[in-house]
Amino acid sequence: AQKITQTQPGMFVQEKEAVTLDCTYDTSDQSYGLFWYKQPSSGEMIFLIYQGSYDEQNATEGRYSLNFQKARKSANLVISASQLGDSAMYFCAMREAYSGAGSYQLTFGKGTKLSVIP
């Protein structure tokens, strides 16, 4: 079973509007971290925001916020006031505390391509 599921291959949003990118995850660990990365067409992976499994508050970083619903195992990214520069691939990822012999590797979803329309 996939550990990270992003069900939206592509999304469109009008400039200055808000958009929500969906992410659900699957883990039996109690301690884990959830991350969102942005990948523009240049290919670099840019870290956006982090949510820990024990965090009671939803994470926020500027225009990015994470809608964390632990019981539903979802960690949706909300981008407010979209800008043209937000057009990119967005990846949800998870790090589990007990994965891979202490490696703490990130497991990624397949991504969502966001296009911001002027």
Add this chain to the structure above:
Amino acid sequence: SQTIHQWPATLVQPVGSPLSLECTVEGTSNPNLYWYRQAAGRGLQLLFYSVGIGQISSEVPQNLSASRPQDRQFILSSKKLLLSDSGFYLCAWSGTGRVNTEAFFGQGTRLTVV
């Protein structure tokens, strides 16, 4: 501050030729190191990770191998490339022992096998 360097940025190689991609990290010690591959329009697939010098774990059996000859150097290799090895390769590092530490990525290498 920490930086990660990955080269080359692009590479076109014939089928059957060898491959060597190099990644180095500066400004940190004993990092966890990772090689990911991203096929066109797809997510990232973890290929190898390393928690220390000479310690390599493979996630996917394939035509590739990895080595970590120094603490902050990670090399991805192949003796004979296949067409299916084409893709975008990303090196990454993260701190150890914490679930909340993000991974930092290199600029990536776009490999085309012809």
